[in-house]
Amino acid sequence: QLQLQESGPGLVKPSETLSLTCTVSGDSISSSSYYWGWIRQPPGKGLEWIGSIYFSGSTYYNPSLRSRVTVSVDTSKNQFSLKLRSVTAADTAVYYCMRHIYVNMVWGQGNLVTVSS
């Protein structure tokens, strides 16, 4: 059964880089025809798609975040990662990793990241 688990720091300082990793079990990132991506949800607000990477390596990003975001994979560890640069308080959110085909998504449990000095 597919499981996704986010990991990373819960507190990041303003202007620094937010880095999260998603560890996948029950499927192989490199061999399945799925997208692997990230979504966030600020406290009390709705869902926002951040970006995704296809198993072939192609990346897709939310235009509003594209200049600050990188999604990458480490096939040797069956993990994929998110880097969000130059963060501000507006980037405080629960960050979810997910596997998807079109918009049929399987989610991790989420990781709260607070941006504060």
Add this chain to the structure above:
Amino acid sequence: QSALTQPASVSGSPGQSITISCTGTSSDVGGYNYVSWYRQHPGKAPKLMIYDVTNRPSGVSNRFSGSKSGNTASLTISGLQAEDEADYYCSSYTSGSTLVLFGGGTKLTVL
């Protein structure tokens, strides 16, 4: 402002039926049969309730059904139960490099 438009709130009494709408454009909802609906209880991750407009994942009650007409998709919940009280989000595939759109979410209150 979200790319897909949902009502902010809907309500219904136990046993009744409600419908939540999700309006997009011909480049997303209207152009593809790739609309999903997610239910989110407080403090929990969203759960997939409907995918590809009308399909229910294994284990989801048949009280949940989806449909689409033009640029508007809809989620109908029949026989409302207390456990249905939650936030509901629609999502659509879209053309170009922006793969995924979400609606702003609808808070369902079971009276």
